Amino acid sequence: MWSMPSNASVTKSSRKERIRHPEVESLDLATIMRALGDPLRIEIVRLIDAEGEILCTELYERLGLPNSTGSYHLRQLREAGLVRAQAIGPKRRLSLRRDDLESRFPALLDLIVDDA
Numbered sequence: 001m002w003s004m005p006s007n008a009s010v011t012k013s014s015r016k017e018r019i020r021h022p023e024v025e026s027l028d029l030a031t032i033m034r035a036l037g038d039p040l041r042i043e044i045v046r047l048i049d050a051e052g053e054i055l056c057t058e059l060y061e062r063l064g065l066p067n068s069t070g071s072y073h074l075r076q077l078r079e080a081g082l083v084r085a086q087a088i089g090p091k092r093r094l095s096l097r098r099d100d101l102e103s104r105f106p107a108l109l110d111l112i113v114d115d116a
Contacts, residue, residue: 024103026081040063048083055093055094059094082096
């Protein structure tokens with residue numbers, strides 16, 4: 001039977017949940033490009049850019065995604081540093097980290113969201 005390692009940390013759930021995002025200094029181009037390796041994630045980034053901000057549930061509906069699939073892809077984008085998620089009660093509001101990305105990788109987002 002599997003047991004949790006003794007050095008693992010367990011986070012207690014609370015209503016005031018903190019969503020973790022990588023620091024600007026730790027944004028890595030290779031990680032960002034890996035996250036964008038899936039065409040669906042590029043589509044997600046383009047949709048968020050077009051809307052400015054969007055709720056996760058609205059994004060899932062507009063792309064026809066099951067919640068679990070959408071959540072997986074958004075986690076990849078968030079952990080890479082492309083997307084910021086803000087908790088608003090039980091919902092999550094998404095936006096691009098445009099200023100952070102622009103400071104590290106000028107014009108990268110413009111290349112991604114351009115429909116060329």
